[in-house]
Every structure is written in structure tokens, then in C-alpha cells.
Amino acid sequence: MKKFVLMISLLFFTLSFYTITVAAEEKGDSQKQESFDLAPDAKSGILIERDTGKIMFEKQAHEKLPPASMTKVMTLLLIMEEIEKGTLKKDELIRVSENAASMGGSQIFLEAGEEMTVNDLLKGIAIASGNDASVALAERIAGSEEAFVKMMNDKVKELGLENTQFQNVTGLPAENHYSTAYDMAMMAKELLSHESVTEYTSIYEDYLRKGTENEFWLVNTNKLVRFYPGVDGLKTGFTNEAKYCLTATAKKGDMRVIAVVMGAGTPKERNASVSKMLDYAFNTYETKKLFEKGESITKLNLFKAENRNTPVVASQSISTLFKKGESVDELSTSVKLDAITLPLKKGDKVGTLQVKNGETVISETPLVVEENVEKASLFTLFKRSIQKLSKYD
Structure with a gap:
């Protein structure tokens, strides 16, 4: 009888020890997973290497959210395609329409009838996130903003993206205007194949109409361009609905990465999350350039x-x-x-x-x-x- 009781006691002890051990391991794994959240203050995020597209980190990366001015990643992509095809010249003068000049939100304060070069309009989009500059170039390329939006959505399909739909070229709030962290990263990947785009997105400050009474000071909305070594783009975004968003890219040696955060509570939280992602990428991975x-x-x-x-x-x-x-x-x-x-x-x-x-x-x-x-x-x-x-x- 004593042997039986002893065996039962040992069995209970073994089972209790096993349960405690497993629980501790599960808790440890959970804590480890939580500590790996590189974007704790954002609704969603993703980190990829540009050339391969390999995902190094993701969080709710396929959740549909308003992208705000990150919409202009696609706007810039179509503009760069036209420049590369030769159908749009950087020194071409664009006449600004009443519609383009009437855009609210971020702007470079274009006036109806004003003429500005494609090169300066590009600066206005890439540095200051100008909604008026975006519409001016969209109208030049497609004839109207609506026609350009169709081009944007066609490009989305061409890239095989399933969770993005655009209603305008600026990212101003609109019903059924949405994207995801994953889709934004893929658009940025495509945009960066036009390598000269970073000649614009990497500028921290510049001037338009320099030396005139209408001189306008441009300051990059992406502060990481100045404060994180290697960051040379791409696009911030903010609306009350979207909160603080950023599609960023950085290069170190031969390695270029793309980090996206959507729905951060403050600019500081947004920049901190992107910085964590970039630190993780460059500390953990390396690339070998082939071509x-x-x-x-x-x-x-x-x-x-x-x-x-x-x-x-x-x-x-x-x-x-x-x-x-x-x-x-x-x-x-x-x-x-x-x-x-x-x-x-x-x-x-x-x-x-x-x-x-x-x-x-x-x-x-x-x-x-x-x-x-x-x-x-x-x-x-x-x-x-x-x-x-x-x-x-």
C-alpha cells in the first residue's frame, strides 16, 4: 500500500513539474514573441529587403488601412515611369490648373496659371508632400486626376496587389481609399527600381522659386532622412483617420531595406518603430550583390x-x-x-x-x-x- 501511495505521489509530482515547465516555456515564448514586435505602437508594419523582397518582420501586414500621403508612393512611381520612358521631361514647364491649385492639406501653394518645371514639382511631392504638385503632374500625364487614379489602380493589379484601392492621387481622406503595409512595401520596392527617385526623396531642405518674392522653403516631412544614417526616402503620411504612417528606405553598403508602419499614435512613435526595424535589418542580415x-x-x-x-x-x-x-x-x-x-x-x-x-x-x-x-x-x-x-x- 505504501509503495502504491509513493508511486501515485511521484506521478503527481512528475505531472505537476511537467505542467509548470511547459507553462514557463510557453510564457517565455510569448514574451520572446512580444519582445520581437518592432512596431509596438503601430497598427501594422513590415520590413523587407528591396532586391529579394524577403520579409524580415511583419505585423498585421495585410490589414486594410488608410495610407494617407503614402499614397504618393504610387503617384511617384507612375511619374518616374513616364520620365524613364521619355514621355515626360524634367525641364518641361507644367501649367497649374484651378483644380490642382485648390488642393488642401500639404501643399507648396501653387497658383492657378503658374508654370513650374517637372523637376520642381517632383521636389514639391517628394520633400513637402505637396497635394497640389501631385495633382498638377497627374493632370499632365493622364489628362485628369480621375484618369490618373485609374492608372494607379491598374498598376496595383499589374503588381499583383490585392488589398489596395485608390480614389485620389494625394491620400486625402476618401471612402474606399485603402492599402496595407505589405502592399505599400511592394509599391516602394517597384518605385526604388527607378533609382533616381532618391535624388529627390533624400533632400532634407530646398527652395522653390528661389530668389523671387514667392520663394518657398521645402523641409522634408521624413525627419529620418536627417537623423538616421542611410535613410534616403520615401514617404510619410498623416490624417486623423490614418494616424502617423511612414514608408521608409535605407541603404547600408549593398543592402537596401524598406520599412513600413501604419497607424502610429505620434510622429515620435512612428520614427522609433521604423528605426527599430532598420536597426534589426542591418544588425541581423547582410546581402551579396550579384548584378x-x-x-x-x-x-x-x-x-x-x-x-x-x-x-x-x-x-x-x-x-x-x-x-x-x-x-x-x-x-x-x-x-x-x-x-x-x-x-x-x-x-x-x-x-x-x-x-x-x-x-x-x-x-x-x-x-x-x-x-x-x-x-x-x-x-x-x-x-x-x-x-x-x-x-x-
Whole structure:
């Protein structure tokens, strides 16, 4: 009987010890998870590496929220695309409409009928978050703000984003105008493929109409540009509904990261959360640069093209990301070309560069042509056919 009681006591002791241990471990895991919240004062947030798109931290990253002036990340993306295509010149003078001049909120106080260069309007958007400058450029590109908003939403679909819808180009409060931390990060990733955008978003202060009676002092709404080394963009946002938001990017060495916070209570909390994310990224990870944007990868040898040998280049910079101290297997790359239909325009996708770490695919990047490719003329085709036949003589 004593042995039985002893066995029962030992059993209860063992079970109690196990329960206490498991509870302690679960509590410890919970505390560890809580301590890893890099954006404790924000409703949502995300941290990604730009080249690979790898997520290093996320919190409610797919929750639909008002993005406020972070909307202008997409506005800037479409503007930079037009500049890169050559359909919009930085020295072009834009005449400001009554509609653009009437925008409230953040503005650079454009007057109806005033003319300003694309370059200065870009500064007004990137530095001071000018709603009037945003609408002025949108109207120049698409004819109206409404038409430009359609372009924005079409681009959202093209990028495969499912939780964003825009109603205006500025981020001013509007029904069914929303995005997510994840979607904003992907838009920022695309915007940063136009690397010259940081020439604007990295400016802390500047002047418009310098030397005139209407001189206007621009001060960047993103204070981290001045106070966090390596930060060179991108876009802040605030409305009473959205609270304090920020899509930021920073570069250290070859590594560029993007951090997004939405719904922070104060500017200080917003900046602190983004700073924590950036610290974590640069302290924990490192990258290996493989190719620069525009670097030649291969060539197209097209019999029916006027220029038979056409360079194929990386559409964006290509890197690998890994934790510091982590072993990396042998990296390998391979090119897969698409079926080609002529003619091609500069920037058209013609293939994919795949990067593997061992047997694991770690990235796939579009390859594009760096120049227009026209169909060969009948005379060119005739000459090539003769040359080809002569080889068999």
C-alpha cells in the first residue's frame, strides 16, 4: 500500500513539474514573441529587403488601412515611369490648373496659371508632400486626376496587389481609399527600381522659386532622412483617420531595406518603430550583390530583328540575403528567355534570371531589352538569307 501511495505521489509530482515547465516555456515564448514586435505602437508594419523582397518582420501586414500621403508612393512611381520612358521631361514647364491649385492639406501653394518645371514639382511631392504638385503632374500625364487614379489602380493589379484601392492621387481622406503595409512595401520596392527617385526623396531642405518674392522653403516631412544614417526616402503620411504612417528606405553598403508602419499614435512613435526595424535589418542580415540594374546578362540573337544582337539586361539590381554567420551553399544563376514577338520596346520583358542557393530558388528577376527592337526590313532579311545559304556552299 505504501509503495502504491509513493508511486501515485511521484506521478503527481512528475505531472505537476511537467505542467509548470511547459507553462514557463510557453510564457517565455510569448514574451520572446512580444519582445520581437518592432512596431509596438503601430497598427501594422513590415520590413523587407528591396532586391529579394524577403520579409524580415511583419505585423498585421495585410490589414486594410488608410495610407494617407503614402499614397504618393504610387503617384511617384507612375511619374518616374513616364520620365524613364521619355514621355515626360524634367525641364518641361507644367501649367497649374484651378483644380490642382485648390488642393488642401500639404501643399507648396501653387497658383492657378503658374508654370513650374517637372523637376520642381517632383521636389514639391517628394520633400513637402505637396497635394497640389501631385495633382498638377497627374493632370499632365493622364489628362485628369480621375484618369490618373485609374492608372494607379491598374498598376496595383499589374503588381499583383490585392488589398489596395485608390480614389485620389494625394491620400486625402476618401471612402474606399485603402492599402496595407505589405502592399505599400511592394509599391516602394517597384518605385526604388527607378533609382533616381532618391535624388529627390533624400533632400532634407530646398527652395522653390528661389530668389523671387514667392520663394518657398521645402523641409522634408521624413525627419529620418536627417537623423538616421542611410535613410534616403520615401514617404510619410498623416490624417486623423490614418494616424502617423511612414514608408521608409535605407541603404547600408549593398543592402537596401524598406520599412513600413501604419497607424502610429505620434510622429515620435512612428520614427522609433521604423528605426527599430532598420536597426534589426542591418544588425541581423547582410546581402551579396550579384548584378546591378541595367547590367548586361545575355543577348538576343533574332534573325528577324533589324538589330540581330540585342543586349538583355537586369530590370533591377539583384542580390541575395542571408543572416550574418549563416552558411551559404554555392550560388548559381540561370536564364530563361520568353517567346519573343517583334517589335519590342525598350524595357519590355524578354526573360527571367533565376538565382539558386543549392537546390533552392531564392529569387527570380525579369530581364528586359535595353533598346527598341524593330522587325527586320525585307532587304535585311534577303541579305541574311543569302549569307546563310552561302555558308552551305
